[in-house]
Amino acid sequence: MTHYIQNPVLWALLVAVLVAVALIVRQRRAARALRQEIAGLRSHYSALENEYAQSVEAAQEQAEEATKTVLKSAMRTLQGLAAEQQLIVSRLQNKYGESVILQDLLEIDHTNSQFGRRAQSIAVLCDGWLGRARDVASVYDVVRSAQGRVRHYRRVEILSQVDFGITSRAVEPVALALAELLDNATSYSSPDTVVEINIRTVPKGICIVVDDAGVGMNDEERARADKLLSSQRVSGVSALGNPPQFGFAVIGVLSERFGFEVSVDSTSPYGGVRAVLLLPHDLLTNAPEQKEPAPVVPAAAAPATARGGPEGALSTSTTADGLPKRRRKRPMAIVPGSASASTPARSGAETAAIMGAFQRGTQSGRATPANPAEKSSSTRGAGSEGHEIS
């Protein structure tokens, strides 16, 4: 054992081991320090990365907001102009209603409606102005309004009607959303097919069903549509692709904001897409009164107003244009036979007074006194002649 102690090799080994241990410890320490440094750097890096992503996002949002603001005000101007033009065209249609120009005016009107709708759609995506407030309108009229806003409106057929109205707040959004659905339906089906609209009452409200006979959507398109219609869509105008596809994005925004539901996930009986727009009860109201009820005034009421003199004339109702409304006295006496006499009743004394006045008038009118027999015969002749003429 002792000779081992004196062995220098042992000492050398011992020193070597000590040195090795010291080295290892140092290395370990260095490695730990390095590791800490790396971890620090990594966290710093990720923090930087986060910050960068955030700032990029913020910049993007800002740019998006700026785009939205610019587009919104630009669209506001365009929408205003379109509405103004629509009023002018309406006025022209009334003014030149009887001439051949009307045909062209109707076409201009159609183009203008489409133009207005485009501006409206972009405005909706930019959280902008939807248009002037509307009165309560029947579901049927809202559907027809939507029909008028698409290019191929002649191919759209409304097959059923319901007796419901849409609240004034929802008239414009529903019309716009439906117009976008119809635009898709008519653009993605062949020009000789018909797009059918059915309006049905369901327990939850009213369904407006749009069936087209197009080629339908593939899974990818369907997924995209579902995403745009759901609340997890990307908002904004920059994510619409090129050429931009507004339709579903607009419908998604509108349905979320105004509380109706749109689904396009079923197939129509004609092989195309079936789109269903479900209006809940809180968007519905009673059907509005007809704007022009064309009052057929009962025959008995007519003489009363006629004899009322100026007061009676003043009290007659006026049209929306401020013109006095003409009242029909009787259902058309032009046709012989239907002229049933409904003369106002006169008392005997009144009749006698009137006849007396008449006679005095005729007598004073004849300058030359004539013999009574001849006079009566001549009046009789004239009377019979008058009958023959009429």
Add this chain to the structure above:
Amino acid sequence: MNGFGELEPQTPELVRPYVITKGRGLPDEGQLSLITLVTAAADHEQRPTRLSPEEQNLLDLCSAGYLSVAEIAGHTQLPLGVVKILLAALTEGGYLITRAPVQRAPLADRDILEEVLNGLRAKFG
């Protein structure tokens, strides 16, 4: 923004006239003039349910008797041409009957009238 809306009472109509006419063209001038008389066909009781409210309205107006085209247009708030298009379509569908305006009576010859007057004077005067 609604404040301005109240100041301007005019709002474009919701349903545009070209939708009401369903894009049909104007009828011939000869078919319907301002004074053509129109009435509902006798069997208008079996009315199809697929008429638009405007068409129903026109049928209601005409069911009371003969009305002239101008008068019908006055009762509705639609441009005259639009009313004509609707009336032409309804006539084609057999819901309405039109009657050409009554010919204007030819003016009687002044000489004949004078002769008659002279004859009457000679007999009675």
